[in-house]
Amino acid sequence: MYRRRGIVVDVLLVHPGGPFWAGKDAGSWSIPKGEVEPGEDRLSAARREFAEETGCDALGPCAPLTPRRQRSGKLIHAWAVEGTCEAVAAPRLTVAIEWPPRSGITRHFPEVDRVEWFDRTLARTKILPGQLAFLDELDVLLGSAPSTP
Numbered sequence: 591m592y593r594r595r596g597i598v599v600d601v602l603l604v605h606p607g608g609p610f611w612a613g614k615d616a617g618s619w620s621i622p623k624g625e626v627e628p629g630e631d632r633l634s635a636a637r638r639e640f641a642e643e644t645g646c647d648a649l650g651p652c653a654p655l656t657p658r659r660q661r662s663g664k665l666i667h668a669w670a671v672e673g674t675c676e677a678v679a680a681p682r683l684t685v686a687i688e689w690p691p692r693s694g695i696t697r698h699f700p701e702v703d704r705v706e707w708f709d710r711t712l713a714r715t716k717i718l719p720g721q722l723a724f725l726d727e728l729d730v731l732l733g734s735a736p737s738t739p
Contacts, residue, residue, distance in 0.1 A: 607700030
């Protein structure tokens with residue numbers, strides 16, 4: 591999701607929860623994303639996951655972006671949608687992780703621990719390196735380079 595504030599365009603990113611990501615900032619934020627359920631189309635899944643991770647709905651026309659393969663090997667399909675997300679909800683979903691590693695103890699952590707708007711210049715320092723191309727494509731889609739407030 592992106593929003594316009596005059597000439598400034600912001601993007602909404604999420605920070606993964608859990609002990610691995612705690613204290614990490616630069617290069618650790620992500621676009622809201624998740625798994626496609628059986629029988630669900632990708633865009634519907636993207637809208638559902640966006641709502642689950644942010645507490646906001648991604649309404650309006652969505653422009654498909656080029657799918658990008660992440661370092662993990664996962665292929666991420668993404669869309670750009672202009673909108674607002676004022677709720678920036680507290681995390682609602684949790685993920686079970688063995689923590690500490692190899693301890694046999696399973697703990698539950700928030701899937702997302704923060705949701706924030708960043709201007710496109712700052713977002714480029716925050717987003718995971720494998721997702722940076724989504725911001726590049728958004729710049730092309732909007733016909734402008736990032737600008738700071």
